[in-house]
Amino acid sequence: MQVIPVLDLAAGQVVHAVRGHRARYAPVRSRLCEGAAPLTVARALLAHSGAATLYVADLDALQGGAPQWPVVAALQAALPGTTLWLDAAFSTPAAVRAAQALGVLPVIASEVLPDAAAAAALLPTPRAEGVILSLDRRAGQMLDAAGLWQRPAHWPRTVLIMTLERVGTHTGPDLTTLAALRAQAPDVRWVGAGGLRHAQDAAQAGAAGAQGWLVASALHAGVRFDQA
Secondary structure, eight states, X not given: OEEEEXXXXXXXXXXXXXXXXXXXXXXXXXXXXXXXXXXXXXXXXXXXXXXXXXXXEEHHHHTTSOOOHHHHHHHHHHOTTOEXXXXXXXXXXXXXXXXXXXXXXXXXXXXXXXXXXXXXXXXXXTTOSSOEEEEEEETTEEOOTTOGGGOGGGOOSEEEEEEGGGTTSOOOOOHHHHHHHHHHOTTSEEEEESOOOSHHHHHHHHHTTOSEEEESHHHHTTOOTTOO
């Protein structure tokens, strides 16, 4: 299973995400590097994990602000050979095309889509490549005005299960939700998020059918996932 490091960006710096309470996020403190500069933290996460994919959450955009395009463009230019997955409140086809033109993979978050029509415009083709869907949940509640959790025909090839209540908590991966969703679409490439603590968790998630998992807190604590 692929461990995918996470970069949570707010006001141009990397912050530590906990349970999806974004207004409370503080600048990250990592054992891997000094400071919270995006490129410094990104390089440290990639070097420590050995990953070739980096998930970037633009928290400014996700909270209704302007997307941090200059930061994203700088990361893209400075990290050749790394695939960036960008979650930046994409809600229109034009915004998705702009991200793709920049060379990043846009993550379409269920929490930002207002209705089923918006979802259909962004995800018109089943199992589409070139975009990623994030099925978002907080405190057991689906963040999904568009109803995407119940519309597997709209799911692209890669789908994230974003259990925000487990982000930054070291409570273990949510394998129950993974199993329920995977049963609806076993042909989807499933990626989890939140709670991963150590290599044993990663092995269990992989055995349960996850092909990747987003990780931040454990990596910043120095955990190595290549040591079972």
